[in-house]
Amino acid sequence: MKKEHAHQLAIEDYLEALLHEDLQPEVPDTPVKSSASRSDAWQTLEVKAQAPTKEAISKPLAPEPQTQVKSEPVATKPIQDYAEPELAPVMMPELQVSAQSALDSLTQASQIPTATAETDETLVQTLPEEGVQRVSKITEHTETVTETSTAQTTEEALQEVAVAPPAPPRGWQDGRPTWAQSRFECLLFKVKGLTLAVPLVELGGIHKITKDPTPLFGQPKWFIGLLRTSQHNIRLVDTAQWVLPEHITRRITTPYTFAISIHNSEWGLACNEVAQAISLVPEQVRWRTQLGRRPWLAGTVIEHMCALIDVAAFDRLLEEGHGELEPANLNALDKAMQGH
Numbered sequence: 001m002k003k004e005h006a007h008q009l010a011i012e013d014y015l016e017a018l019l020h021e022d023l024q025p026e027v028p029d030t031p032v033k034s035s036a037s038r039s040d041a042w043q044t045l046e047v048k049a050q051a052p053t054k055e056a057i058s059k060p061l062a063p064e065p066q067t068q069v070k071s072e073p074v075a076t077k078p079i080q081d082y083a084e085p086e087l088a089p090v091m092m093p094e095l096q097v098s099a100q101s102a103l104d105s106l107t108q109a110s111q112i113p114t115a116t117a118e119t120d121e122t123l124v125q126t127l128p129e130e131g132v133q134r135v136s137k138i139t140e141h142t143e144t145v146t147e148t149s150t151a152q153t154t155e156e157a158l159q160e161v162a163v164a165p166p167a168p169p170r171g172w173q174d175g176r177p178t179w180a181q182s183r184f185e186c187l188l189f190k191v192k193g194l195t196l197a198v199p200l201v202e203l204g205g206i207h208k209i210t211k212d213p214t215p216l217f218g219q220p221k222w223f224i225g226l227l228r229t230s231q232h233n234i235r236l237v238d239t240a241q242w243v244l245p246e247h248i249t250r251r252i253t254t255p256y257t258f259a260i261s262i263h264n265s266e267w268g269l270a271c272n273e274v275a276q277a278i279s280l281v282p283e284q285v286r287w288r289t290q291l292g293r294r295p296w297l298a299g300t301v302i303e304h305m306c307a308l309i310d311v312a313a314f315d316r317l318l319e320e321g322h323g324e325l326e327p328a329n330l331n332a333l334d335k336a337m338q339g340h
Contacts, residue, residue: 007251011193014248018300018307169291171312176287177298183282188275188306189260192240192252195275195306202311204261206274207234216336220326224270226336227259233337234261234268235328237318242296242325243307265315266337278304295322 171178179201186197187206213225213236222241227234236259240249256270280301285308287299296317298310321327 007193007248010248010251012305014245015194015300015305015307018294018297169288169295169310169313170316175289176282176285177310177312180282180285180287180298183279185277185279186308187260187277188304189258189271190273190275191269191271192244192249192254194240194244194248195304196239196243196271197278197301197304197306197308198260198269198311199308200277202263204263204265204268205231207259207261207268209236209257209259209270216332218329218332220321220328222325223328224256227268232266234259235266235333236268236270239269239271242314242317243294262311262315267315267318269314293323 173181177199179199185200187200187203188195188197190196207227207229209227211228213227215225216223222238224236224238227236238256254272256272258271258274259268260271260274261268284303285299285301288297296310296314298308298313300307317325318328319330
């Protein structure tokens with residue numbers, strides 16, 4: 001008795017979590033393409049906070065004073081005052097001519113004022129350095145303006161995504177499934193203690209499980225096997241693995257006794273108990289507003305403390321997989337169905 005009571009409390013807590021799942025805000029997936037891009041976007045926003053104001057950017061750069069060197073002529077000696085150096089007597093005539101040419105070149109160069117050479121050297125050293133400083137400052141201001149513009153664009157994009165309404169689920173209209181635009185009927189059934197509801201318009205039939213289904217190799221663990229009926233074979237699904245967390249399913253080992261087949265599909269949801277049919281109006285259901293972690297969930301009915309199944313979404317999940325639950329091997333299933 002204690003074990004059953006603890007399980008019932010766990011089911012009630014889980015259902016309470018389903019009832020309030022949409023109240024938890026979710027972070028949107030993609031304004032930015034990847035986590036690295038998002039990190040870059042926030043770094044860009046930080047750069048904007050440290051960027052200079054518009055007045056600082058528009059203020060012209062004050063030119064820095066240039067170092068002026070006063071040029072004073074230096075007295076030079078006439079060419080006649082320079083004495084020619086004496087060459088060693090052993091030097092060859094060709095070397096004497098080369099030495100004389102070098103001496104003439106030195107004599108002509110001595111006529112250039114020393115101060116002018118020094119002034120040119122000072123200008124060559126000063127002007128490029130000042131030019132590099134000015135270009136560097138202009139580049140820094142240009143990069144700051146570019147980063148500020150990029151940050152504004154990123155911030156605007158984030159704001160647009162934040163206020164954008166979530167995309168409606170496939171097959172939904174005006175915030176609810178197409179079959180729930182007016183009053184609709186549902187069948188209640190239980191899976192490991194959790195009450196679920198499936199709309200009658202999506203219901204294919206109720207089948208009693210009288211013999212063990214035929215297992216198939218190469219299928220995911222949630223696939224029980226093929227259940228043979230008088231009309232056709234049903235691909236039986238372990239419903240609990242899709243709608244309940246593992247720590248709850250481990251507590252109840254009661255075998256399934258019924259299969260709820262889905263309309264226009266070969267899938268069947270295994271359950272432990274079939275309850276009654278109920279009639280609902282759309283206002284009695286708190287419809288989900290986001291896909292969340294359970295895309296199969298259409299909404300919750302607080303009055304009956306049950307979860308309403310989006311059958312079309314459930315059918316897609318079985319064929320495409322979701323989270324840690326792998327998709328079915330459809331090729332193997334088709335071959336097995338043809339063989340039976």
